[in-house]
Amino acid sequence: MSFGQAILVAVLAGAGTYLVMHRTLTRIILGLAMLGNAVNLLILTSGGTPGEAPVIGRTGEFTDPVPQALVLTAIVIGFGVLSFLLSMAYRSWTIDGNDEVEDDIADRRLADEPDEVVDHGEPT
């Protein structure tokens, strides 16, 4: 892994983090995609030095095929998750007219309520 690749991982992960911490679902999805890219790159590049594509018959030092297989799976699954989340954003929009992730109302209500007064009944 080179410093250049490390910097790219840092930028992708940082940008993804920033997007994920948004309230808009679309931005969160973009952020997740970006985080996915960062992690894929991380796995691939930390797997070893770059070399020839691992195809039998080619000459030269092969790159490690295992991280490649892992990342290939991850890319595909990432796509599945992304499409699912996008359809959720769409569904959310048809219900609320926006795709904003709202605060949990129950938690808000709890914060606004006064302390519960327990009725201990008649003294004994």
Add this chain to the structure above:
Amino acid sequence: MITLLLAHLGSSLICLIPGRRSARWALPLAAVAPAVTFGWLVSQSSAVLHGHYPTTTITWVAELGLTISLRLDGLGLLMGLIVSGIGTLVLLYSTSYFGKRDDLGRLAGLLVGFAGAMLGIVWADGLLTLFVFWELTSITSFLLIGFEDRSATARSAAQRAFLVTGGGGLALLAGLILLGQAGDTTSISQLLADPPSGTVVTVALVLVLMGALTKSAQFPFHFWLPGAMAAPTPVSAYLHSATMVKAGLVVVARFAPVFAPVGPWRWLVVSAGLASLVIGGFRAMRQADAKLALAHGTVSQLGFMMVLLGLGTPATTYAGMAMLLAHALFKAALFLSVGVVDHSAGTRDMRRLRGLLRSLPVAAGMIIVASASMAAIPPTFGFVAKEKALDSLLDPGVGLVGWVALVGIVLGSVLTVAYTIRIAVGLLGNDAPGVPAADGRAAVVETPVGPSSLHRPSAGFLAAPVLLAALSVVFGLAADPVGHWLAEAAASIDPASASGSLHLWTGINTPLVLSSLIILGGWAVWWTTVAATRTMDAPYSLATRLYDHAYDALLAGARRLTVATQSGSLPFYVGVVLTTVAAAMATALIAGASQSITDVKWFNSALEAPLVALTALMALAVIAAKQRFTAAVLLGGSGYLLAIVYLLQGAPDLAITQFLVETLTIVVFLLALARLPRDFSPAPPWAPAWVRIGISVAVGVTVAAFALGASHARTAPSVGEDYIALSEPAAGGRNVVNVILVDFRGFDTLGEITVLAVAGAGVVNLVRSARRQQRRKQLADGVELEDRSGRPSEVWR
């Protein structure tokens, strides 16, 4: 034995079936199982008294040594007779007490279930069997105390009782497990036959005592018991005379002969017992409600028995057994009689009751007899038992603690006599109208209830208390045979107590002198306080107040903790999670930074530098993008560039996949974005920008540092070399990545496809339901929704 317990369980379930429907048959039906048990116990008694103890063992989990084991010894026989006998009487009494109600099925079911659980405790031989039945009584008593579930008092009292005894139950469980580990057995009889020793055992015994003291309502856990008066009177009678509170005594009685000399046992038991004896006595002096006064008296009496049984010498154990029997008889009789008074007069307030001696002669007689037994006045059984108790304490041979116990018990008994007289006189002897309290506290003297305003109880209603009160006298007169029977029963827990005997008249000796002094002292105390206590109604007890405060504070604290940590904001949670990730990785990196990372190139190839710069720029541009469409395209751009990075890394398969997927992603985004508003919503950020940027930078830097560290951390050769070597000979493929995916790790790929299929199904359903909703809206509004597609929704303008 297990059959009898199952019979209790079975009849309990049958009684619970009708639910809210009227079920008057339930109470008599529920009485069958305890009555049969009583008969069986009588038939077994001669064998048991001669040392042949019936046992039942059912293996549950053999590997863990878990068995349900029961053993009927002398203590089990005595307590079994008390539990089932008084249980039968209470259930029959209840048929008259309750009359018509629509939840009698529930009451009967709970009562008989409770009786069964209590029998389980007194018969249990396995440590865990004991615990299981112990908890069962906690649960059933919770339901019984809270039976009047519309009353906040009852609910609160039930919860208090459950939390206190349940907490004690956990201590007991820990203690029993430690004992079982130390003694390498799960059988109580084996444990006591071959007792282990050591620090662990001392700790275990203190834990067991915690359980026993909470269950038997001993100081400082005594406060739950008077609150339990919120239960209907028959339930109180049963809980306070024969069961529940006796469970702790049974455990102490079993363990004390062997373990009393260990560690702080005797001091713990004696101090808790004496404190309860005195506090209960004082509070019993200050109640206006006769039932509450009796309840505080129960705390006091339990303290007395706790001291006797806890000391664990043969003589005190024997006296304690006698007291167990005496207390069960007179306390049940008193509670049931007060129930009769309450039922007939409509109140238990001693300030209002007038002239019961004339109007309820039978009930009044029972109250006098049972009170005499409670105050230890001859010729009752209470007197005989207390004589024995005083005698056993005169020379217990356990050092200072024995003398403390004697002095404490004499003083406490003075109080017992005083409050007994006060209750009896308060219930019966009052002909004068109520007077206001001396300190001007509002004396709640409403309409006095006298002979004219009550109805007479039926004979069946009176039968149970009459029988119990009569037994208190009969056993007193027949002290010698009863004493012989008890001695044989006591021999099962301490063989040395087999020589014990009871006599009504033992000649003029120290116990008799003490008894006389106690009675005189008690009368004097009552006489001097009679005016002050006539109109008194005690305030909330300090222990209850402390408990309630602690309970309220716990709930409020839990709420505040929830409010402080659970803001309900998803971005906040995500921020916390990611900060934790960054912090954890940073810690790991700093802790593991043993070798410096050397020999790292800036770029692997000349092409990499501009590529990295461009990809990074695009990624940052996604953040800045104001419109959804722009952001999606920029993300796609950075994805395409990433594919080239993969290619340079020597991964053409990945590059192709990334390229295809990125194209698909853009298509899906466009499909979805066509419906969504164009601009991002102006939703307020959850934290200032510098916080969010700080977290992002921290995550980015730590992830990159981790990547650099990880890429230099390899210590073993990659499995990839095997895959490369095997690819052609084993799988017949040349592209190793492909071979891994479809052959070596084929099942992983199957899983991946499944995930895709599930996600696809989810997408289809979400989109279809969205469509349906839109179509409905369209029909309802008559508006062409298609017009709005691709434009910001009205909400967002």
